Amino acid sequence: GHFGVHGGRFVSETLMKALEELEAIYQTAKASPEFWNEFMADLTDYVGRPTPLYFAKRLTEEIGGAKIFFKREDLNHTGAHKVNNTIGQALLAKMVGKKRIIAETGAGQHGVATATIAARLGLECVVYMGADDVERQKMNVYRMRLLGAKVVPVSSGSRTLKDAMNEAMRDWVANVDSTYYIIGTVAGPHPYPLLVRDFQAIIGREARIQHLEKTGKLPDALVACVGGGSNAIGLFYDFLNDAEVAIYGVEANGLGLDTPHHAAPLQAGRVGVLHGNRTYLMADDDGQVLGTHSISAGLDYPGVGPEHSFLKDMKRVQYVGATDQEALAAFKEVTKKEGIIPALESSHAVAYGLKLAATMKPEQSIIINMSGRGDKDLHTVMQADGMD
């Protein structure tokens, strides 16, 4: 594998050719200044980068510990970090002349980001989404359809992201010559974890410069939530060689790690193969992938990107968790105290980050990745509050 024992390309023979073609195109693109110039122009003029590194003054003063900075990926066009990746992959699709785009989505953010770029480039777009997630993220389903995408509810299995990803891979096998599969996170067969990480690394590249400009030094800690792992590796990647920077990935501990109802493969899983890559995942003794639970659709996934599995084995990143209740409390805290309504996924990072800040000194600082905005989650929070 490309990340220690993790990663690799465990797919059917029919996909090998497409993946080899993608790897060749990616290596060409990676070496091409024109490609990166076009990528950066889109991120600047269409997405609205750079996103702010916002100093959360009120929360910092109330908690009385480290200075708290939010990396504002919620301010991207479409409301989350997902668009950084879909822009990059859409450029690759254009390079290989494919006019049909497919994607999987759980929280719907990746689906919206894919439908958005397909609308802009005039590409046909099909998004596969677990039937339960279609229900949970109704607003995003409507948005995808408004953007011209076809949303296909997937009712097999657990009717969430894992099944949507299976369905998308089946479509890709059947239509590989006409279709480009935009994977929404740093999972999947090589080279996907690598290229999604390279597109998302813009987050940490900006944050490093912004933090140095604002404080004259590096942050003492980074915190990001981990579903498939793309916003997290995006923030972490440019800091991995700064040994003095502590790094925390926050998984969905759902109803608690002492219950089967969570999505925490790095804290409580085992190594296996899922969606074409070897990584940590939630599986039973026979290797059967287990069901997961999280209040946030975006973290409700039994696997994780192989680079995170590698960083766990190397002990460079500490993988911790936040329960549904802790995420909900953090959702409300940052809304009330900073006027920012975070995505439920990002609320997991905020929950852990605020606890961590309280244990640190005022001359220290942390960066929490605000991966997305919470408008899509108001329905879920209303239900949790019994107000629905």
Ligand SMILES: Cc1ncc(COP(=O)(O)O)c(/C=N/[C@H](C(=O)O)[C@@H](O)C(C)C)c1O
């Ligand atoms: C606002 C927000 N923050 C974090 C995540 C977790 O995905 P990663 O950043 O890839 O770990 C997500 C994940 N959303 C995906 C989606 O919208 O489809 C997710 O469900 C899958 C692509 C993994 C998200 O929407």
